[in-house]
Amino acid sequence: MFYRENGQFKTSYRADQQIFPIRQDRVAIALLLVVAFVVVPLTASSYLFSAILIPFVIMSLAALGVNILIGYCGQISLGSGAFMAVGAYGAYNIIMRVPGVPLVVALILGGVCAMLFGILFGLPSLRVKGLYLAVATLAAQFFADWMFLRIKWFTLDNASGSVAVPDLTLFGLSLESDVAKYLFCLVVLALVALAAKNLVRGAIGREWMAIRDMDVAAAVIGIRPMYAKLSAFAVSSFIIGLAGALWGFFYLGAWEPSAFSLDISLKLLFMVIIGGLGSIMGAFFGAAFIVVLPIALNQGLPRIAGLFGHQITTTAASHAELMIFGALIVWFLIVEPHGLAKLWSTGKQKLRLWPFPH
Amino acid sequence: MKRLNLALACAVVAAGGALTATGAWAQAQQYMPVLSYRTGPYAPNGVPIADGIVDYLKLVNERGGINGVKLLIEECETQYDTARSVECYERLKNKNGGATVVQPWSTGATFALTEKAPTDKISLVTLGYGRSESADGLIFKWNFPLAGNYWVGADAIVQAIGKREGGLDKLKGKKIALIYHDSPYGKEPIPLLQERAKMQGFDLQLLPVAAPGVEQKATWLQVRKDRPDYVILWGFGVMNSTALKEAQATGYPRDKMYGSWWAGAEPDTRDVGEAAKGYNAVALQNSADHNAKVAKEAVEKLYAKGKGTAASKDEVGDVLWLRGAMSSMVVVEGIRAAQERFGKGKVMNGDQVRWGLENLNLTQAKLDALGFGGVLRPLSTSCKDHMGSYWARIETWDGKQWKISSDWIQADEQILNPMIKSHAAKYAAEKKLTPRDAADCEK
Secondary structure, eight states, rough: SSOOOOOOOOOSHHHHSSSOOOOHHHHHHHHHHHHHHHHHHHOOHHIIIIIIHHHHHHHHHHHHHEEEEEEETTTOOOOHHHHHHHHHHHHHHHHHHHOOHHHHHHHHHHHHHHHHHHHHHHGGGOOHHHHHHHHHHHHHHHHHHHHHHHHGGGEEEEEEETEEEOOETTTTOOOOSSSHHHHHHHHHHHHHHHHHHHHHHHHHHHHHHHHHOOOHHHHHHTTTTHHHHHHHHHHHHHHHHHHHIIIIIISSHHHHHHHHHHHHHHHHHHHHHHHOOOOOHHHHHHIIIIIIIHHHHHHHHHHHHTTTTOOOHHHHHHHHHHHHHHHHHHHHHHHOTHHHHHHHHHHHHHHHHTTTOO | OOOHHHHHHHHHHHHHGGGGTTTTGGGGGEEEEEEESSSSTTTTHHHHHHHHHHHHHHHHTTTBBBTTEEEEEEEETTTTOOHHHHHHHHHTTTTGGGOOEOOOOOOHHHHHHHHHHHHHTOOEEEOSSSOGGGGGGTTTEEEEOOOHHHHHHHHHHHHHHHHTTSSGGGTTTTTEEEEEEESSSHHHTTTHHHHHHHHHEEEEEEEEEEEOOOOHHHHHHHHHHOOSEEEEEEEEEEHHHHHHHHHHHHHHGGGGGGEGGGGGGGHHHTTTTGTTTTTTTSSSOOOOTTTSSHHHHHHTTTTGTOSSSSSSSTTTTHHHHHHHHHHHHHHHHHHHHHHHHOOTTTTOOOHHHHHHHHEEEEOHHHHHHHTTTTTTTEEEEEESSSSSSOOOEEEOOOOOSSEOOOOOOEEOOHHHHHHHHHHHHHHHHHOOOOOOOOOOOOO
16 A cells, blocks of 8 residues: 555656666665664664674675675575684774775775685685585685695794784874774665665676576576676675675674684575575674574564563573574575575565555 | 572573663672583583582582672673674673683684783683783783693693603603694693793694594594604694594503593593593693592582582582683682782672782682682792793593693792793784883783
């Protein structure tokens, strides 16, 4: 009834091709942005910022990058943690070694380091496909783990191999408060999400999808596989590297190489699979599912048990959290193998017909 | 139902949130968040530590609190995951009047929280782990690696080996291999051992083992080939028992192996049993002591009434249980010292607790009264020295339990202090920090 595009006529190509052609969607997105940029900073507590919102925003960004590679271009990668690590250590080295370099420049150059690293480890994709490529990208993960543990130059010769970043400032303003950190990460996420959405709608995104759906056919109609695959690796690892730099600088502050272990690669892979392959929206759903849900379960279970007059220990809550989380993953994948994003669009479709389904 | 009390506290706190801080809670309570890992890959270590921490805090409440101030204990499960540890820290830091001191019990979490603690005014008490250079209180204002750090442990091992050989000068030309967990934790002793190798003229061989450390065949092949005179084992969790089994398979004498304190507790050797007999580890400063007064008191006042935290009272007095209890004890004594200056029977804030931890003076008489006589040596800290003690002992596994096998060994301050200073200065330069001055120390 409310969600219906009847009467919204498009009179130009421009209007027809905008990201959100339906007015209701535009209003919803505008409201969402207002909430994210204005309401949340005014109302959220410091716990919400530093423990939930900042990791959620950064992981959404990383999942977005992974989704471009896996969801749009069909190149399965298990090296996302490595790209994050390269981004983080790259930005760290630039900010420590180049005096007076602005934070934004260091972060972007960190992303560029990850991009080069991604292109290098994307080369095998020209020869191997599918699961074999996943194994090849796993090499990137182990290589990065080894590199940051072994090569002392990257960690500024710190004996233990752990690094700490100096205080964050932007144009002379301190970015040390939780709100400032959150807003900075959110701005980066919004800009990157907009750019990514436009990329995947454009010629290059269509090339990626053509390669994903059938690379031989794509090559026949004149798409260069090498260019398409490596550009997907480049864009994706740039975004993941940027997310890694933010994770190190804005969330952890100081880290050891194990902060970017295989564990984080797998988490990112789960995010895009559960969120929805080949969907920008899916990255957000996936990140919310993997980052926020375990914490919500961990805090919610004792309360729910408390309502029924039971007490559970932290150990029991932690075990229950893992079990429920695992069961939910399986359940979602059975109910909707195309991920949460697909559920969302099905819901939207139903809403359009409501209350008169035919 | 042994954890009923704690769970009750958790549930009430969770259900009521911070609002309930009025009313019944208004009677002064010092909030004590506990980060623990009772699940996840390192749970075998995490469980006894957490039990020790919580048991001692409960014991303080049984004794009547700190000058009447009861402790409000709340656990949070981190699964030994850095991100989850940070989440727990953020979740608990402002509850119930605010946390004043946190024990992270993980290297990764210590690194991340070191960056957050100064803004939150929360002291990080890291007994024997974390950054070794954080002993420099002029730069690490909020870090307290009390009662020894990794460098103290490594130096004590070198001295113990030297003594066994009949003097440190006899180490010249010997081969010592360091088998270490390939992580910041495992690399911590390297600078000190290199310094010692230079001084004493022994040959230091570095053999990293990739985490988690179940694959050590190549490492032990190297040991078999080179036959080092001694092996120092800087492992964690499953890596330790694997190393001991590999040593047995290689035929390397276990009594020539010296472990770090993370490699010297019951979970590391119990499964290996007799095969680990003779294996040594550095005790920083406690070992297992089931007859310690504090252990007996815990059994009597908590376990006899069904209030204990551990699944069985046999765990009380084990190496890691005692370590957890010792860690809680210094925290509580820090608060007590703060109360003596800022008002007895009052709840202390972050700055005050930090001052207390900086001005600890645990004499032998005090330790005896607390039930820790023989567990650790007297300890005193200052604004400059956040470690408070350079002493350690060597403990040996006799096939069934850990026993102290050496006198007290004092790590060489002449070597350690310049290292702590230079590493801390490097951190300060990277972070653009200025060291604290005398006026700041009084605050």
